[in-house]
Amino acid sequence: MAEPVRVRRPTEQEGQKLQRIVRRGSTSTVQFRRAMMLLASASGNNVPVIARLVQADEDTVRDVIHRFNEIGLVCLDPQWAGGRPRLLSDDDEDFVVQTATTRPTRLGKPFTRWSIRKLADHLRRNTARPIRIGREALRCLLIRRGITFQRTKTWKESTDPDFDAKLDRIEYAINERPDRTFAFDEFGPLGIRPTAGSCWAPKGRPERLPATFHRTHGITYFHGCYSVGDDTLWGVNRRRKGIAPTWSALKSIRAARPDGAPIYVILDNLSAHKNWRILGWAA
Numbered sequence: 001m002a003e004p005v006r007v008r009r010p011t012e013q014e015g016q017k018l019q020r021i022v023r024r025g026s027t028s029t030v031q032f033r034r035a036m037m038l039l040a041s042a043s044g045n046n047v048p049v050i051a052r053l054v055q056a057d058e059d060t061v062r063d064v065i066h067r068f069n070e071i072g073l074v075c076l077d078p079q080w081a082g083g084r085p086r087l088l089s090d091d092d093e094d095f096v097v098q099t100a101t102t103r104p105t106r107l108g109k110p111f112t113r114w115s116i117r118k119l120a121d122h123l124r125r126n127t128a129r130p131i132r133i134g135r136e137a138l139r140c141l142l143i144r145r146g147i148t149f150q151r152t153k154t155w156k157e158s159t160d161p162d163f164d165a166k167l168d169r170i171e172y173a174i175n176e177r178p179d180r181t182f183a184f185d186e187f188g189p190l191g192i193r194p195t196a197g198s199c200w201a202p203k204g205r206p207e208r209l210p211a212t213f214h215r216t217h218g219i220t221y222f223h224g225c226y227s228v229g230d231d232t233l234w235g236v237n238r239r240r241k242g243i244a245p246t247w248s249a250l251k252s253i254r255a256a257r258p259d260g261a262p263i264y265v266i267l268d269n270l271s272a273h274k275n276w277r278i279l280g281w282a283a
Contacts, residue, residue, distance in 0.1 A: 005062045007041040008069050015042070017073060031076045037064050088141075092131055096123060096138070097145050100200040113199050146203040160269060173264035179229035182253045183266040186241045187222040223249050227256065243275045250278065 010018065021035040033054050040050045047065075051058045067075035088096070100119055104111050111118070116135045123131040123138075133141070142148070160166070173181040223245045224235035234252070238245045250265065257263050265282075267273040 004046050005041075005065050006046075007038050007065050010038070010042055014073055018042075021076075028077075030078065034064050034076050037061050038068055041065055088131065088133065093141060093145065095129060096131060096133070096141060097147060099123065100142060100147055101202065103199065119200075142200065147200055148203050149198060149200055151198045170266055173266070174228055177264055180257060180262065181228040181264040181266070182256075183226040183228065184246070184249050184253065185224060185268060186238075186245075186270070187224055188219050221245075225249050225253050241270065241272055243272050243278065246270075246272050246275075247278055247281070250281070 018035045018039050021032060022039060025032060033056065036054050037050050037056070040053055041047075041061075045053070047058050047061050050056075050061050054061070064075060099107075099122070100114060104114055104118070104122075107122070109118075109122070114122075116139055120133060120135050120138050123133060219239075221238050221241055222235055223238055224233055226233045235249065236245070253263065253265060272278075
């Protein structure tokens with residue numbers, strides 16, 4: 001008579017993981033049921049009892065137990081095989097992603113953004129490399145490859161030749177002297193900004209547009225002071241940027257650390273920040 005099918009003795013780590021899956025649940029129903037099968041078998045239950053417990057076929061229970069004895073906990077995540085063969089190769093998928101992340105105007109199209117319907121139609125009518133793919137399959141492919149529909153964002157790049165050296169000093173102050181490091185800047189209105197478009201692009205990497213700074217009706221600036229160590233922000237509103245508001249803000253920062261020891265203030269390259277009177281006061 002053949003011996004009953006039973007799991008080998010799980011290691012301590014394997015037992016802990018199986019109990020954690022069963023007690024806390026799992027996002028995968030397959031993983032949860034397989035963990036129950038293994039724990040039930042390790043507790044001494046035979047295959048028919050386990051099959052009734054998890055509402056599965058006895059052959060399925062035996063297969064799971066045999067796989068655990070062979071490869072361990074990897075059997076909790078089966079690699080399903082079979083089904084309809086792939087219609088698109090990896091190169092075809094790369095071509096679809098490349099097309100989706102290219103602006104239609106660069107490909108001679110009279111519109112500025114792809115929709116799923118327009119993209120699928122363009123791929124199907126492409127004479128150089130026609131690709132037939134349905135709208136839902138195209139949508140799933142883009143999501144699987146991390147491509148989402150998102151608005152473009154603005155981007156500015158510093159032209160300061162000492163940018164790297166200044167960045168090193170900023171990192172030193174923030175990481176080594178956070179209790180004595182402050183940031184100051186003037187902040188204009190939120191409403192004045194370029195109108196962003198939208199496009200298909202890799203997740204987290206939208207296409208960027210240059211910002212514009214035309215102000216035709218005047219603005220109000222918030223002069224903000226931020227203490228890195230205390231995580232505290234304070235400031236005042238002014239109609240203009242200038243030496244006087246900057247000097248007042250720097251004095252309020254000095255008042256927050258009245259012990260006379262050095263403080264670190266992070267500023268941008270606005271000319272008012274480098275006035276000779278402010279530099280003399282700082283020295």
